[in-house]
Amino acid sequence: MPRTLICKRSEVPENGLKECDAEGGLKVLIASAGGEYFACQAMCPHQDVPLCEGLYDGAVLTCHQHLWQWDIRTGAAIGLAEAPLECYKIEIEDDAIYINAGGDALDVGELFSGVSGKTLESIKALAQRQEMQAGGTLYGVGDPADDFFILVSGRIEFVIGRDDRTSPAGFMLRKGEVFGWAALLDSQPQRIAKATCIEPSVLLRINGKQALKVLESDPAAGYVVMRRLSSLIARYLAPSGAK
Ligand code: FES
Incomplete structure (x- = not known):
């Protein structure tokens, strides 16, 4: 997928989450973390649960269903989680957030x-x-x-x-x-x-x-x-x- 406009920074709550739709049916979770932005898969890798409904403190994302946790900056699994999150590169221009979900x-x-x-x-x-x-x-x-x-x-x-x-x-x-x-x-x-x-x-x-x-x-x-x-x-x- 080429670079794609995914949302505006102003649409993502400070230290919060926003689920966005990208090209080809890909759902992406955009997270704000201390003034930076990160993008990862929107659904829990465990079961069919949207991660935007989880708990997020600006650094660690927790799925509310079975409490798997991830480092939002890297997608690395923490504690009980048995799988990492797939993360995407983002680029920011003015208020716009672009993702590059490239990589075959x-x-x-x-x-x-x-x-x-x-x-x-x-x-x-x-x-x-x-x-x-x-x-x-x-x-x-x-x-x-x-x-x-x-x-x-x-x-x-x-x-x-x-x-x-x-x-x-x-x-x-x-x-x-x-x-x-x-x-x-x-x-x-x-x-x-x-x-x-x-x-x-x-x-x-x-x-x-x-x-x-x-x-x-x-x-x-x-x-x-x-x-x-x-x-x-x-x-x-x-x-x-x-x-
Ligand atoms: S569905 Fe997310 S941790 Fe089980």
Whole structure:
């Protein structure tokens, strides 16, 4: 995303918060902190809770739901919080606050970080940008898993089970998060959850088999990505069995 006007300084309370809408459905929280301004993701990385409803003392932001806390200047997790906040660079001109949420979703995401430039460029060349409306379904249970997805903006909800025997399996909203990773598994991958966009969302869609071919040509990168993939699966599948 190029530099975008997000709001005016005069609209942000002193040592307070303001939730703003940016391009592509991205929601951004602007925080004033002792005369400086910072920008981060607007929704709690734990569950679907707006952080603008949390507690904020001008330095530390606390989600009111389960009391995860973050340093507003860096997004670093404090205390109980198990994940940091995604932060965005801001620029100020007169009263205007601009954000630069640039940085390709593939660069900021966990799965491919640190992969060599040439291999990453080959993966990027496979990525197709997909824009979805709220309510759009990306895949359902049992669908063949040909592609995996990197979230650029928006929010994706996962549900496991079929018909009236379903249960929620979490959601994703952080730029760079990977889902649909069954496409990176070898044996007849099938979807085990339904993935629905619950707000307008932008994704990168990458064919799993083609990505595996790229990784096979760079075994060092392939090893890194597969190690990361196994920890992602362990982290997300253990409690829910989804995504
Ligand atoms: S929803 Fe924010 S800490 Fe749990």
